Amino acid sequence: MRLIPEKVGAWLLATGPESDVVISSRVRFARNLVDVPFPVRMKPDEEERVLETVRWVLKEAGYLKEGLFWENGLLNEPEGFYFVERHLASQDFVVGKRKKGLFASSDETLSLMINEEDHLRFQALASGLDFATAFQKVAAMDEKLEGQLAYAFSNDLGFLTTCPSNVGTGMRASVLLHLPGLVLTQEIEKVLRGVYSIGLLIRGMYGEGSETRGNLFQISNKRTLGQSETEIIDVLTGVCRQMIEYEYKAREYLMHHLRVEIEDKVFRALGTLRGARIISTEEATELLTTVRLGVTLGIINELKLSEVSQLLILIRPANLQVLLGEKLDEAERDERRATLIRQKLVR
Amino acid sequence: MKLCDFCGKNPATVLVKVLDKEGNAVEIMVCAECGKKRGLSGVEKTAPKKEEADSRQPTADSRNFTCPSCGMSFSEFKRRGRLGCANCYNTFEKELQQLIRRIHGSIRHTGKTPNKGRKKAQERLELQRLRAELDAAIKEEDYERAAAIRDLLRETGNEVDT
Numbered sequence: 001m002r003l004i005p006e007k008v009g010a011w012l013l014a015t016g017p018e019s020d021v022v023i024s025s026r027v028r029f030a031r032n033l034v035d036v037p038f039p040v041r042m043k044p045d046e047e048e049r050v051l052e053t054v055r056w057v058l059k060e061a062g063y064l065k066e067g068l069f070w071e072n073g074l075l076n077e078p079e080g081f082y083f084v085e086r087h088l089a090s091q092d093f094v095v096g097k098r099k100k101g102l103f104a105s106s107d108e109t110l111s112l113m114i115n116e117e118d119h120l121r122f123q124a125l126a127s128g129l130d131f132a133t134a135f136q137k138v139a140a141m142d143e144k145l146e147g148q149l150a151y152a153f154s155n156d157l158g159f160l161t162t163c164p165s166n167v168g169t170g171m172r173a174s175v176l177l178h179l180p181g182l183v184l185t186q187e188i189e190k191v192l193r194g195v196y197s198i199g200l201l202i203r204g205m206y207g208e209g210s211e212t213r214g215n216l217f218q219i220s221n222k223r224t225l226g227q228s229e230t231e232i233i234d235v236l237t238g239v240c241r242q243m244i245e246y247e248y249k250a251r252e253y254l255m256h257h258l259r260v261e262i263e264d265k266v267f268r269a270l271g272t273l274r275g276a277r278i279i280s281t282e283e284a285t286e287l288l289t290t291v292r293l294g295v296t297l298g299i300i301n302e303l304k305l306s307e308v309s310q311l312l313i314l315i316r317p318a319n320l321q322v323l324l325g326e327k328l329d330e331a332e333r334d335e336r337r338a339t340l341i342r343q344k345l346v347r
Numbered sequence: 348m349k350l351c352d353f354c355g356k357n358p359a360t361v362l363v364k365v366l367d368k369e370g371n372a373v374e375i376m377v378c379a380e381c382g383k384k385r386g387l388s389g390v391e392k393t394a395p396k397k398e399e400a401d402s403r404q405p406t407a408d409s410r411n412f413t414c415p416s417c418g419m420s421f422s423e424f425k426r427r428g429r430l431g432c433a434n435c436y437n438t439f440e441k442e443l444q445q446l447i448r449r450i451h452g453s454i455r456h457t458g459k460t461p462n463k464g465r466k467k468a469q470e471r472l473e474l475q476r477l478r479a480e481l482d483a484a485i486k487e488e489d490y491e492r493a494a495a496i497r498d499l500l501r502e503t504g505n506e507v508d509t
Contacts, residue, residue, distance in 0.1 A: 032433065034433050034468065034471045034472055034475060035471065035475060036432075037416070037417045037431055037432040038417075038429065038430060038431055038432050038433075038435075040427065040429040040430075040431060041417045041418075041419065041431035041432060117429070139459070142459070143462065146461040146462070150468065150471050151461050151468055152433035152468070152472065153460065153461055153468035153469070153472065154436060154456075154468075154469070154472055155456070155460075155469055156454065156455060156456060157436060157447070157454065157456055158456030158458060158460075159456075160433045160436055160472075162429045162430055163428060163429055163430070164430070164443060164446055164447050164450060165450050167447060167451075168451065168456045168458060169456070169458040169459065171458070223450070223451045223452065223453075224451065225447065225450075225451035225453055225454070225455075225456060226451050226452060226453025226454075226455060226456075226457060227453075227457065227458070228457050228458040228459075229458045229459055
């Protein structure tokens with residue numbers, strides 16, 4: 001049950017294509033077993049059976065050697081939010097009362113939830129705009145699992161999910177974009193409306209129910225039936241490339257016409273982060289993404305994108321407490337967060 | 348106040364079981380008059396359940412169906428947005444098709460299929476559906492239908508203890 005909080009997922013290291021705008025790409029599959037009721041109707045002994053069966057299959061397929069597996073206890077509130085903050089589990093999963101299990105590869109690019117809304121929800125995360133890597137990983141897992149498990153599948157409707165809005169491919173593909181240029185030039189509304197009109201979803205950094213903060217936007221497909229996985233990904237990639245272009249144009253404009261204003265904004269953010277004694281998660285997130293803009297524009301040269309991205313995770317409430325090895329209330333966290341940030345940003 | 352499923356005029360006070368067009372057992376609520384007229388006998392209910400009160404749909408529909416595998420009814424699904432099991436997709440096929448077409452603009456899957464398990468997956472789903480139907484037939488004391496299903500299961504090599 002080891003946690004290694006200092007090390008964040010490899011997908012955050014800004015090594016992928018278009019990392020200046022695209023933080024990460026994600027592909028998630030939802031699957032259910034055919035001879036057990038869906039999670040909403042499972043009895044405790046059935047929950048246990050699914051948990052044990054899937055854990056066994058993961059072991060047989062060799063996954064447990066490459067990562068870690070957790071059950072129940074550590075996955076519940078409040079400790080479980082550690083995994084939510086790292087994008088390895090959903091809020092529903094942690095808050096839910098069922099017996100549950102979570103697998104994550106050691107680099108946190110591949111993870112699987114047992115007994116969330118569906119029996120199995122597994123995902124792969126890749127740095128930058130890179131659906132190829134993410135899809136390959138999650139499809140490989142799908143193939144290994146379905147060899148040993150009896151999936152609920154119908155020729156007409158595809159993979160059967162608890163919620164009909166996921167039926168068919170059971171796939172949600174998404175990208176996390178950093179769009180400060182479009183926000184500052186006030187074109188973001190227009191661009192997002194265009195995205196809506198194609199039938200894609202836009203959410204904040206933590207998916208359903210999260211606010212858009214720090215100019216971070218998550219774009220994903222809405223439909224899961226009637227299109228193949230490849231078609232869904234192609235559409236999303238196309239939209240992404242357009243948005244990257246718009247974002248670059250916006251940043252170019254800002255650097256040409258409002259350079260000193262941008263520099264002022266960026267260095268004030270850095271200054272506050274380096275000087276503050278008390279800082280909330282929300283404020284720190286906003287400031288860090290402004291600093292991120294500074295790095296991508298070449299205004300700030302002493303920091304790497306990966307360092308900024310790492311901090312975005314480490315400052316979050318549960319991760320902060322695990323990192324420091326202490327339980328802290330909000331006021332204490334705000335103080336210790338500021339200390340951590342000053343330590344990390346010192347030069 | 349729920350109105351009679353037949354005349355739509357009088358308050359429904361009797362719960363009866365009838366067979367619909369497909370030969371499935373359905374529960375409907377009728378007024379004492381219609382019940383007597385059609386020679387239906389059922390359970391007298393003085394206070395109709397709140398969930399069954401839907402005066403916009405006077406004819407019997409699968410709102411009153413429950414999935415024989417997991418017990419979920421379509422109205423419960425509509426309330427919670429979650430289905431109870433794979434067999435619900437069989438039980439509520441027509442209504443779900445409407446809903447799915449509305450959400451996805453399609454009702455045909457064109458993506459990945461389980462490579463090794465595709466035929467098996469289809470078979471398993473069908474098997475689950477038959478088993479659930481067998482349970483339902485027995486519960487309703489429709490032993491003829493139960494025997495027919497049991498024979499079918501036997502043919503396909505899937506024995507069932509009853």
